[in-house]
Amino acid sequence: MTVPEQWTGDECRDVMSAIPVYVWSALPDGTVDFVNPQWQQYTGLPASAAFGWKWESVIHAEDVDRYTSAWRSSLDSLHPLEQEIRVLSKNGVYRWWLIRCTPAYGSSGQLQRWYGAGFDIDDRKRVQEELQRNDEIVHDRIEQELRDTIDAIPVLCGTLSSDGNVDFFNRRTLEYYGLSSEQMIGFNWKNVVHPDDLPRLVAAQQESFPAGRSLDIETRCRRADGVYRWVIHRIVPRYDERGEIVKWYGITFDIEDRKRAEEAVLEQRVFERTRIARDLHDTLLQNFQATLLMLGAAKNLLDGGPVKEALEQALVKADRAIAEGRDAIQGLRLGAEEPGDLITVLTTLGKGLAAGLETVGGPAFHVEVSGIPARLHPSVIHEVVSIGSEALRNAFRHARAKHIWLHFLYEAAEFRLAVVDDGIGIDPTILVKGRGEGHFGLAGMRERAKIVSGEFAPWSELEVGTRIELKIQAPHAYDVS
Incomplete structure (x- = not known):
């Protein structure tokens, strides 16, 4: 702020006296040397009561230190001042004022004095406080209603x-x-x-x-x-x-009741599978075995030739089908057995497949068990055996691998089963579709994984190998009853 040079001191004072707000001026050191009549009318005190630093007497005791500190800071920095304080009126009531004060410079840029103005904002302040109180009341009511709703x-x-x-x-x-x-x-x-x-x-x-x-x-x-x-x-x-x-x-x-209902369904499924397995073993499988014996006897009556050779090949395939049928029946009958039964069944299957290929340079078979074996849900163990069996058969029959690994992983968070080989790999198209020459079982394994809320994760790279992995989260995998 620059004071017009053509104004005299008296002219400045006349202007400030006529302004309908509370106005004063101070020397560069902050000493007040003028207050207009409006200030006198408001406070009921003579102008001399405001000169120097005596104006502090009309400021509320709780605001004096804050305002004085801000005023001294402005004097040091030459920055304008803006503060809200409570000022004592002549009727003994404190009212809120907005104080603004700015430095004034002469034409040479030298600080000449400070000019300040005060505005009574008490009514506006009270309206703001009332609105704030109303907002707080509404906020508290909404918060209480929300808490009551959440509780209910x-x-x-x-x-x-x-x-x-x-x-x-x-x-x-x-x-x-x-x-x-x-x-x-x-x-x-x-x-x-x-x-x-x-x-x-x-x-x-x-x-x-x-x-x-x-x-x-x-x-x-x-x-x-x-x-x-x-x-x-x-x-x-x-x-x-x-x-x-x-x-x-x-x-x-x-979800306890839902769990119990699921367990009842699982028990029924185990019972039904056991019944089917018993019927298959006692009727269909035994009849097939008897038929094979009869065909074997008939074969021995034939002389050498293409017919006998074709019959021998058919008998070999039939015998393999019966062996696979026994494995499937064993899987159906698995239920509430000990945790080690799962490992035993799949390990036995893998060793049997390895032994069948041993004479033609078949792959080495390895079994790894991590963690402490735990009992699986009755129906889960059946699907795990089915998926593991299918993966092992595919690996031994089609992978042309040097090594095949069977991994069991028992963790607190999940159960994992993996069949890994270092063979020729699976064509990416077949891996996605789950169907192809020698790989029709992928789609079935994926469907079985869904039944037990598991994740079926096949991976393969040509000439590198294949990994067939099943992951089941602990609540769906382990039998904790």
């Missing part, structure tokens, strides 16, 4: 910080577990998870949370009556405007 919905839900620290559970959750909020928030929620499932849940969180991936996992949790029941947890992230995760929202559903 028939779903267990809560929120977690980015590190998995629970900061809220709704009332339904606390009632389900029979615990107070203090007993559940933080990391105390781990106390209700079954000890056998907790490592898997923690591992899944440690993998999903840093990557920002949603989590969907089944565990057993202890209900208020002390009974562990199967539940499914679904947790999703919320991002801020910068794309960073600030909160996780989770819901939990009790």
